[in-house]
Amino acid sequence: MEWLAPGTVATLKNDQLLERRSKDMIVTTTNTIEGKQIGQYLRVVAGETVAGINAFKDISAGFRNLVGGRSNSYEGEIRKAREDALGEMVDRAHELGAEGIVGVDIDYEAVGQNMIMVTASGTAVTFQ
Numbered sequence: 001m002e003w004l005a006p007g008t009v010a011t012l013k014n015d016q017l018l019e020r021r022s023k024d025m026i027v028t029t030t031n032t033i034e035g036k037q038i039g040q041y042l043r044v045v046a047g048e049t050v051a052g053i054n055a056f057k058d059i060s061a062g063f064r065n066l067v068g069g070r071s072n073s074y075e076g077e078i079r080k081a082r083e084d085a086l087g088e089m090v091d092r093a094h095e096l097g098a099e100g101i102v103g104v105d106i107d108y109e110a111v112g113q114n115m116i117m118v119t120a121s122g123t124a125v126t127f128q
Contacts, residue, residue, distance in 0.1 A: 025093060025098070026099065026100035026101070027086070027100065027104055027122070028101070028102055029103070031102050033127075036100070037127060038125045038128070039125070039126045039128040040125065041123055042093075042096045042126065043123070043124060045089050045096070046089055046119060046121040047084070047089035047091070047092065047120045048085055048118070048119045049081050049088070049117070050081075050111055050115055050117045050118075051078070051081035051084075051115065051116050051117075051118070053077055053114050053115070078108070078116060081118040085118040085119060085120040086106070086120045089101065089120045089121065092124070093122075096124050097126065098125060098126060099125065099127050100127065101122040101124055102122060102125055103122050104120060105120070106118065106119070
């Protein structure tokens with residue numbers, strides 16, 4: 001049996017959930033979609049999440065900063081937070097009956113010393 005690092009299973013499940021949520025939803029940073037005619041702009045949709053970074057990861061990241069490496073633990077937390085925010089945004093668009101989300105923007109904001117807020121927003125649309 002192969003053992004996974006803590007958080008790995010949750011991240012894999014989160015990736016699979018986001019893929020399932022967005023399978024029938026076109027999500028793009030552009031304002032148009034090649035080959036699709038936007039029928040109706042429904043409204044702005046957003047998803048937000050706040051992720052905490054624990055003290056052990058802070059120590060590890062600090063050490064890596066000293067030696068010039070990357071902090072995989074921080075990157076993993078940020079990636080998971082982004083996926084959560086995108087998933088919430090897609091869920092809200094589904095609730096409106098949207099077929100796509102255009103003009104998607106992802107923002108990152110430090111909240112305190114050990115937390116990061118990720119917001120994904122875009123315009124929910126239907127197609128002709």
